[in-house]
Amino acid sequence: MSCNVSSQGRLDTDAIVLSVIAPCFNEQDNIDPLVDRTLAVFDAMKITAELVLIDDGSADDTWERIRRRSQADARVLGVRHTSNSGIEAAWRTGLESATGELICLIDADLQNRPEDIAILYRAYLRELPDIVQAVRHPVRGVRRCRTFSRVLNILLNLTFRMRLRDNKSGFMLCRRDVMASLLKHRYGYRYFQSFIGVAAGVRGYTIAEVDADFEVRFAGESFLRRFPIGVSLRICWELLKFRVETWPVTWPSRTWRPRRWTVPYAITDTAQGKP
Numbered sequence: 001m002s003c004n005v006s007s008q009g010r011l012d013t014d015a016i017v018l019s020v021i022a023p024c025f026n027e028q029d030n031i032d033p034l035v036d037r038t039l040a041v042f043d044a045m046k047i048t049a050e051l052v053l054i055d056d057g058s059a060d061d062t063w064e065r066i067r068r069r070s071q072a073d074a075r076v077l078g079v080r081h082t083s084n085s086g087i088e089a090a091w092r093t094g095l096e097s098a099t100g101e102l103i104c105l106i107d108a109d110l111q112n113r114p115e116d117i118a119i120l121y122r123a124y125l126r127e128l129p130d131i132v133q134a135v136r137h138p139v140r141g142v143r144r145c146r147t148f149s150r151v152l153n154i155l156l157n158l159t160f161r162m163r164l165r166d167n168k169s170g171f172m173l174c175r176r177d178v179m180a181s182l183l184k185h186r187y188g189y190r191y192f193q194s195f196i197g198v199a200a201g202v203r204g205y206t207i208a209e210v211d212a213d214f215e216v217r218f219a220g221e222s223f224l225r226r227f228p229i230g231v232s233l234r235i236c237w238e239l240l241k242f243r244v245e246t247w248p249v250t251w252p253s254r255t256w257r258p259r260r261w262t263v264p265y266a267i268t269d270t271a272q273g274k275p
Contacts, residue, residue, distance in 0.1 A: 003081060003082070016048050016049065016100040017048055017100055017101065017102060018101075018103075019052055019098030019100030020052065020104045020105075021090075021106070022034060022054070022106050022107065023094070024062050024108040025057070025062070026058045027062050027109060028058070030110055031062060031066055032065065034051075034108055035051060035069045035073075035076055037110075037113075038106075039076075041114050041118055042075065044118065045118050049075065050076070050077055052079065053076065055078065055079070056084050056086070056089070056090045057085065066078035077097060077098075079097050087193045091193075092183055095179055095180060102175060104117055104172070106171055107170065110215065111215050119212065120132045120171075120172070120210055129206040129207060130178050130206045131206070132172060132207075132208045133166070134171035134172065134209075134210050134211075134212040135165045135210065136212060137211060137212065139213050139215050152194065152232075153165075153167050156168075156197065159198075160243070160246075168193070168197065185199070185242070186245050194235050194238070
């Protein structure tokens with residue numbers, strides 16, 4: 001897999017506190033609002049941060065729009081995969097290209113609100129967990145395969161003795177060394193993003209759960225436009241494979257129960273089973 005990089009000129013890498021990584025695949029109409037809203041969040045947070053956009057082999061004008069925005073603002077870094085390699089590969093490329101000590105993953109379709117980056121960041125500063133993970137709450141009009149998503153979340157929690165409310169949520173914030181650890185695994189997975197929560201759990205990381213709206217896609221189409229039978233079967237197979245891979249991992253002494261916070265977030269400890 002080869003990559004091209006576009007940037008107006010990098011920020012002082014020693015000063016960057018937070019790197020936000022957004023994989024992009026055929027997201028041409030989402031790039032400008034994503035950049036505008038994310039940079040506005042950086043301004044409001046008053047921190048030095050960067051937005052790393054990974055074009056994962058798009059067939060539309062995604063790369064051209066990323067290139068234009070990255071040349072206009074030093075806080076935007078564009079990286080291009082010459083072929084489609086998947087979300088996890090884009091995360092890895094983003095992590096290699098990012099320079100912030102803290103890493104935030106976000107989708108490019110704006111279903112995760114860029115404004116909620118600040119909420120994840122505040123939760124991290126207040127509790128200093130290993131990971132802050134957004135719990136997605138679909139707003140009216142959002143179409144999700146909710147039955148499959150809920151069933152998969154239950155399966156993941158039962159299989160790995162966890163109690164996360166949204167295992168599959170890839171909207172999260174953590175230190176870069178923690179993110180690098182999460183992306184280490186022995187076998188190959190096409191949908192490893194579905195196991196990001198349990199990958200944290202088997203490593204005993206502390207997770208703070210933050211409630212966040214999950215909005216209607218701003219533009220374009222998801223690859224899961226209908227009930228994804230084929231994808232569902234593949235994820236179930238990969239779930240079993242990941243359980244086999246992590247089988248030698250020591251189990252927690254008991255199943256933990258997350259402590260519920262109504263405002264603004266909940267914090268759970270995957271290793272000790274206590275708040």
